[in-house]
Amino acid sequence: MSIILYFTLGLLTSLLFPPYFFLPLGFIIFPTLCLLLDSNRKNRNNVNIFQNFLLFGFGFFISYLFWIKNPFFVFEETKNFFLVFLLLIILLSFILSLIFTIISKLGKNIPTIILIPLMFTISEYIISVFFYGFPWFTFSLIVSGNEYLIVLLKYFGTLISSYLIIQIFCLPIIFITTANLKKEIRYFSFIVTLPIIFLVISNIHSKNNNLKNSTIDLEIFQLNFKNNDESLTPEIKLNIIIDNIKESRADLLIFGENNFPYILDDLDLKILKESLRENQVLIFGATRFENNKYYNSLINIAESKVTYFDKKILVPFGEFLPLRDSLTFLENIVGPNNYSNGNVDRIINLPNNINFIPVICYEIVFYWKLLNKLNYKSNFIVNITNDFWFGKYIGPYQHFYLTKIRAAEYNKPIIRVSNNGISAVIDNNGNIIKNTKLNYTEKIKHKLFLKENINFINQHFIFKIYFLIIFLLITFYYLRKNV
Numbered sequence: 133m134s135i136i137l138y139f140t141l142g143l144l145t146s147l148l149f150p151p152y153f154f155l156p157l158g159f160i161i162f163p164t165l166c167l168l169l170d171s172n173r174k175n176r177n178n179v180n181i182f183q184n185f186l187l188f189g190f191g192f193f194i195s196y197l198f199w200i201k202n203p204f205f206v207f208e209e210t211k212n213f214f215l216v217f218l219l220l221i222i223l224l225s226f227i228l229s230l231i232f233t234i235i236s237k238l239g240k241n242i243p244t245i246i247l248i249p250l251m252f253t254i255s256e257y258i259i260s261v262f263f264y265g266f267p268w269f270t271f272s273l274i275v276s277g278n279e280y281l282i283v284l285l286k287y288f289g290t291l292i293s294s295y296l297i298i299q300i301f302c303l304p305i306i307f308i309t310t311a312n313l314k315k316e317i318r319y320f321s322f323i324v325t326l327p328i329i330f331l332v333i334s335n336i337h338s339k340n341n342n343l344k345n346s347t348i349d350l351e352i353f354q355l356n357f358k359n360n361d362e363s364l365t366p367e368i369k370l371n372i373i374i375d376n377i378k379e380s381r382a383d384l385l386i387f388g389e390n391n392f393p394y395i396l397d398d399l400d401l402k403i404l405k406e407s408l409r410e411n412q413v414l415i416f417g418a419t420r421f422e423n424n425k426y427y428n429s430l431i432n433i434a435e436s437k438v439t440y441f442d443k444k445i446l447v448p449f450g451e452f453l454p455l456r457d458s459l460t461f462l463e464n465i466v467g468p469n470n471y472s473n474g475n476v477d478r479i480i481n482l483p484n485n486i487n488f489i490p491v492i493c494y495e496i497v498f499y500w501k502l503l504n505k506l507n508y509k510s511n512f513i514v515n516i517t518n519d520f521w522f523g524k525y526i527g528p529y530q531h532f533y534l535t536k537i538r539a540a541e542y543n544k545p546i547i548r549v550s551n552n553g554i555s556a557v558i559d560n561n562g563n564i565i566k567n568t569k570l571n572y573t574e575k576i577k578h579k580l581f582l583k584e585n586i587n588f589i590n591q592h593f594i595f596k597i598y599f600l601i602i603f604l605l606i607t608f609y610y611l612r613k614n615v
Contacts, residue, residue: 134180134184134187135187137168138168138184138185138187138188138191139187139188139190139191140191141161141164141165141188141191142187142188142189142190142191142192142193142194142195143191143192143194143195144157144160144161145157145161145188145191145192145196146191146192146195146196147195148161148271148274149196149273149274149530150273150276150277150529150530150532150533151525151526151529151530151533153274153277153278155274155278158274158297158298158301159301159303159304161301162248162298162301162302162305163301163302163303163304163305163308165188165248166244166245166248166302166305167244167305167308167309168184169181169236169244169247169248170244170309172184172236173236173240173244178233178236178237181229181232181233181236182229182230182232182233183229184229185228185229185232185233186225186226186228186229187225188228188229189224189225189226189227189228189229190221190222190225192225192228193220193221193224193225193228193269194221196269196526196530197217197220197221197224197268198526199522199523199525199526199527199530200217200220200527201214201217202521202522202523202527203450203521203522204216204217206359206360206520206521207360224259224269227255227258227259228255228259231251231254231255231258232251232255235247235250235251235254236251244305245302245305245306246603248298248302249295249298249299249302250295250603252271252294252298253271253291253294253295253298256269256270256271256291256294257291261500267290267497267498267499268494268497268530268534270290270294270534270537271293271294271297271298272284272285272290272291272293272294272297272537273530273533273534273537274297275293275297275537276533276534276536276537276562277533279561279562279563282536282537282540282561282562282563283540283561283562284296284297285537285540285541285562286540286541286543286561286562286588287588287591287592287595288327288592288595289499289541289588289589289592289595289596290499290537290541291596292327292592292595292596292599295599296327299323323599323602327595327598345582345583345584346484346486346581346582347579347580347581347582348383348384348482348486348579348580348582349381349382349383349384349577349578349579349580350382350383350384350385350386350547350557350577350578350579350580351380351382351384351385351386351575351576351577351578352386352547352549352555352557352568352575352576352577352578353373353376353385353386353387353388353391353549353575354388354549354550354551354552354553354555354568354572354573354574354575354576355369355372355373355376355387355388355391355551355573356551356552356553356571356572356573356574357369357391357520357551357552358520358552359518359520359521365393366393366394367393369391369392369393370392370393370394373387373391373392373404373416374403374404374407376575377404377407377408377414378407380412381409382412382577383411383412383413384412384413384415384482384580385408385412385413385414385415386415386416386514386516386547386549387414387415387416387417387516387549388416388417388516388517388518388549388550388551388552388555389417389428389430389492389493389516389517389518389549389550389551390417390418390419390428390518390551391416391417391418391518391551392416392417392418392419392431394418395418395419395420395421395426396418396419396420396421396429396431401431401433401438404416404433405433405438408433408435410435411435411483412435413432413433413434413435413482413483414431414432414433415430415431415432415433415514415516416430416431416516417429417430417431417492417516417518418431420440420442425472426469426470426471426472427440427442427443427471427472427474428442428443428446428451428471428492428493429441429442429443429474429492430443430480430490430492430514430516432480432482432490434482434483435483436483439480439481440476441474441476441478441480441490441492442472442473442474442475442476443471443473443474443492443493443495444473444474444475444478444495444501445473445494445495445498445501446471446473447493447494450521451470451471452470452471453470477504477506477507478490478491478502478504478506478507479506479507479510486511486582487507487510487511488510488511488512488513488514488547489502489503489507489510489512489513489514489544490514491513491514491515491516492515492516492517493515493516493517493518494517494531495515496515496517496531496534496535496538496546497531497534497538499538499541502538502542503542503587503589508587508589509587510544511544511545511582512544512545512546512547512580512582513538513539513542513544513545513546513547514546514547514549515535515546515547515548515549516549516550517531517548517549517550517551518550518551518552519531519532519550519551519552519553519554519570520551520552524570524571528550528552528553528554528570529554529570532548532550532554532556535548535556535558536558536562536564537562539558539559539560539561539562540560540561540562541592542560542587542589543560543561543585543586543587543588544560544585545557545558545559545560545580546558547580552570552571553568553569553570553571553572553574554567554568554569554570555567555568555574555576556568556576557576557578557580560583560585565578566578
């Protein structure tokens, strides 16, 4: 019976995330997990905790990340390898259950209502930072579809927002287990209410600090090129790009990741530059070959110069094959050559003292790697991507909403251009101004207002310290009480 229960709870948890957003389920799932963990801890059965949360993790990840099988079905020669995605699901489930078991054992005297949010948040952090490529798993994504709740990201950042969301979902357990009702209400008042009050005050104050400075006319091109469409030759693709450039009167023209159909060379750059009007700037994605290395690049062509940004965070088994000499049988999936990591600064300057942060594809999910001392005052972010690999249902929506929360967290507008969608203009609060539909050929014209937006990254660090101190005090209190 517990096998079905934990697996079902895992499946239901995935429905809190995009594209579903069944948020009321959270007030059932997390109190239930609190009760179940309490029961296991009373029996001092760590094996049961590990097994049960392994099932929970498998149910969650198999539903949440089911789209990962889609890249295997793009080409005929890779279809037989699609079950490889199950290895990732099992690995993530194992990590989740191991963390839950260790924290449960170490915090045996700490109330479950505190441990459950802590377990999930620590799991999120470890999977994101120590296991390459999965900041994709973040509970802050749950509020990305709500224009009021997404403001949490602006003031608290990804990790603390995840904790607060899960902690609020656990609220009903206070009224289910009434033995320590007053004590637990005080805990909630202190650890949750104070940050929420701060959020409201800061939100009111910040509205007076977004003064309009200048504007830029931009046009987004969602070309919807199919990766496996053999009738769409490189020559046809190039002509489509050039025709769109010649028709546009925008100041800034942006195409998607790897929309340019060849390996880029100087002649191609000359042709593209000659297609532009005076003072126009062109941004597009292309593959570059330099010094015997391939790069997935964002190219910025202005009247005076051409600037490159080469992707720094590559997709394992997508853009490079780890241990290639030992895993040659996987070359059908990855291809015969690895892409190389870029090493230039993550900032591109435009005319009139405007600059932006270039981000390619899933780099946008690495919330701790994009901002630095050189670019944190940049006017906006440009994220080019090709979500054709992610399928038609869950994956592209998750990727899109992960971009939304980054706009709120960094307090910067994001111009997102996806080859097949969803492309969008997202404001500094994470709200969608304009967007395209998935798998359509569309354009967006927009006048982007550039503002002096405050950056809250330092404040996010302060709240991490705040919560760390709270947890240490609570731990000390319960350890002392039970000595």
